[in-house]
Amino acid sequence: MKKNKFREMLGVLLICSVVLSACSTSSQASTTTTSAVTTSATTAAASSQSSDTTAAALPASVAVSDVVTFDEAEKAVAWSAETSTTIKLNGTSAAVTGSGAKASGGSVTISAAGTYVLSGTLSDGQVVVDVQDDGDVHLVLNGAAIHDNDSAGIYIKEAGNVVITLQEGTENTISDGETYVFADAATDEPSAAIFSKADLAINGTGKLTVVASYNDGITSKDDLKIVSGTIDITAADDGIVGKDMVAITDGTVTIKAEGDGIKSTNATNEGRGFVAIADGIFTIEAGNDGIQAETALIVDGGTFNLVTGGGSVNGEVKQEEGPGGMQRGGMNATSATGTSTDAAATAATATESTSAKGLKAGGDLTVNGGTFAIDSADDALHSNSNVTVTVGELEMASGDDGIHADALTTIAGGSINITKSYEGIEGAIITISGGETHVVASDDGINVAGGSDETSGAAGGRADQFSAASSNLLTISGGYVTVDAAGDGLDSNGSITMTGGTVIVNGPTGNGNGSLDYDGSFDISGGTLVAAGSSGMLQATADDSSQSTIAMTFSQAQQAGALVHLQDSDGNTIMTFAPSKNYQSIVISSPELAQGGSYTLYTGGSSTGSDADGMYTDGAYTGGTKVTDFEISSSVTWLNESGVTTASSGGGFGGGGGGGGRPQGGGR
Incomplete structure (x- = not known):
């Protein structure tokens, strides 16, 4: 072929x-x-x-x-009556005009290369393509409805390449029954309402409705390409399957599947098993994964509305882990539903074969554009290798991770809004160089190498695995990032490097987590950082950073929305920020902080400036209460209400390489 x-x-x-x-x-x-x-x-x-x-x-x-x-040939839709064979379907029989096809009862067999135009209704029958010389076949669905009670409506048994054209202005339907009859017990094909053992392409501007009551909607054991058309699939299992690959350049695709929406399955042959989507409109409701590639998944554009596993509301109830992976509250802790963790583990084991991710790749997952609305019971974006987002608008609610990569997560651009997640963004290495990213997480917001998440065993049959290594790194060189985390805000089981961009963290209110948490060092040389949260696990940036940082600990928790205002001795505003949650510590780093400079910290008051994610720009600050005056004489200045102090007496665990912070590997 x-x-x-x-x-x-x-x-x-x-x-x-x-x-x-x-x-x-x-x-x-x-x-x-x-x-x-x-x-x-x-x-x-x-x-x-x-x-x-x-x-x-x-x-x-x-x-x-x-x-x-x-x-x-895959894009061609034109045909002529003079050079085509006409197949007129009529109930339980068919009439063939032209060469290359024969009808016998309710079965039509195409045995030669050529163009075949199908119209009418076949109430219980099948169209079989069996071209032994591997010739190319062009099937034109010109208002055809084909139903087979016990097999595929269209069965492409042998051919070189087959193109199905959906004739302009027509509606076409292919359907099957709930059970298939095979020649013998060793036979399990066909297994879809449209089933092809050859390369298959679909084009045209008409509509195709597929009702697959037995198993899959459309399956190709080789390549499956969709050039255009309106395709509506309801499937007992998977919607669209291409073993070697699924490639879509345009079209409107609606899928309601009990299994996966779109998938490619070849994991053994080099360069195969991938999904590539250039454009189109996709509405997918899947019991399992929305779009799944055994190797690479690449999306350049399109509009995607994906709901998997019933949505994020069906995400497994998880309990935050403490140091060393121990569940907080002890071995017999209960979940939010009152179920013991042992019982919850048993339930997780029983369902670990189910993967309900939005976009999932066994290899690299690349998003170069598109508009996404993903509501997933499992990870919204998941790769067993690397995830890269260069452009696109992604709105995601997840019952597990918003974005997960076993290796490298790269955000170079686009707009990412994770409105709900267990952990927001996860990877062994995470690099953020551009774009606008907003994360809401019930545990950690951005998590580098966060241990083993046993509930994700469904992601390709194994749990997420990370090792503690010096190369585990969060790098922020640009972009705009906000994090709202009930666990750690920025959490690296390794180090953090920041050279540019803006990062706003509204971290935990409980002292068992911190707005910043790292095991190696946090070197900052550029960008703007503000991180507010609890004080029990407080870390700042590294002592040898080239950009100055202040870390303030309050004796009492401050109310959500109460302003923190930092200005220099000339009255110039360094930062005015309103944390969105109660907070007892705040870490601020800015290029405008300089060693040898004098500064004043205020709380309360009001600002006439423009508010974006709690950060005020321009305008005037008035009415606040002065907390302390201080001078900066080192990279990190630790403060409490009495002024400059040390990390330990300031009520925190300190920065500078994580010294005194939570035990090694304590973050997740």
């Missing part, structure tokens, strides 16, 4: 991407199992792992056009 050059290209791109990401950590990188070549490349790269990951770990962006092309 004819194959496109994209497979060779994809293999090269997968190797390059994996080699770049392998310098994250040796353990999680080596778990990528998308193909033999990917695994071997990962293992080889991991053996030469380097701790210098700030730039080398960034993967090159991959676009749909880099890995797949649509040829003219």
Whole structure:
């Protein structure tokens, strides 16, 4: 069968991407199992792992056009009556006018290459394509309704390439029964209402409705491409399946599936098993994953409305872990529903085969554009390798992680709004260089290498795995980030580096977590940082950072919305900020803070400036209460209401490499 050059290209791109990401950590990188070549490349790269990951770990962006092309035959919709064979369906029989096809009762068999135009209704029958010389077949659905009680409505048994055209202005329906009859016990194909053992493409401007009562809606055991058309699928299991790949350039696709919405399944052959979407409108309600690729998943554009597993409301109830992974409250702690954790673990085991993620990739997941509304019971975006977002508008509510990558999570642009999650953004390495990102999390907001989340065993059959390594790193070089976390705000089981951008953290109110939590160091040399939260686990930035930081601890919790105002000795505003939750500490770092400078900290009062996420710009600050005057003489200045103090007497655990903070690995 004819194959496109994209497979060779994809293999090269997968190797390059994996080699770049392998310098994250040796353990999680080596778990990528998308193909033999990917695994071997990962293992080889991991053996030469380097701790210098700030730039080398960034993967090159991959676009749909880099890995797949649509040829003219796949896009062609034109046909003529003079050169086509007409198949008129009539109840339980069919009439064939022309060559290459024969009708016998309710069955139509196409045995030669050519164009075949189908119209009418077949109430219990099947159209079979069986072209032994691997010729190309063009099926035109010109107002056709085909139903088979015990098999696929369209069964492409043998051909080179098959193109199905949805004729302009027509509505077409393919459906099947709840049970299939096979030739013998060893046969399990066909298994979809439209089933192809050849490369299959769908185009045209008409409508196709698929009702798959037995199993899948549309399945190709080779390549499946959708060029255009309106496709509406209801499936007992998966909606659209392409073993080697699913590629979509445009169209309107609506899927209601008990299993996965769109998926590609080949995990063993190099350069296959991926999903590539250039554009289109997608409405998917799936019992399992919305869009799932066994290897790479690439989205360049489109509009996506995805609901998986019944939505985030069906996310598993989790209990925050304490130091060393121990559940807070002891071994016999109860969940929010009153169920013992042992019982909850048993329930989790019983359901661990279910994966209900929005976008899921066994290899790299790349979003280069598009508008997304994702409501998922499991992770909204998930990769067993790397996640990259370069452009796009993503609104996500998740019952687990908003964005999860076993290796590298990269946010280079776009608008990301995670309105609900257990942990917001997770990866062994996380780099943020652009875009606007908002995170709401019931546990940690941004989490580097946060241990093993056993509830995600459904994500490809294993739990998220991270190792404690010096290369675990959160790097922020640009962009705008806000975090609202009940657990740790920024949490790195490694280090944090910040060179630019704006980061606003509204952290925990309980003293068992901190707005900042890291095990290595937090080096800041640029950007604006403000992190408010509890004081029990307080950390600031590293003592040897080139940009100055203040860390203020209050003797009593301050009320949500109460302003914190910092100004220099000339009355110039450094920052005016209103935390969204009660807080007892605040960490501020700004390029406008300078060693040798004198400053005053106020609380309360009001500002006439413009408010964005609690940060006030311009305007005038008045009516506040002075807390303390102080001078900056070192990189980190620790404050309480009496003025400059030390980290320990200030009521915090201190910064400077995490000294005195929570035990190693205590963050999740």
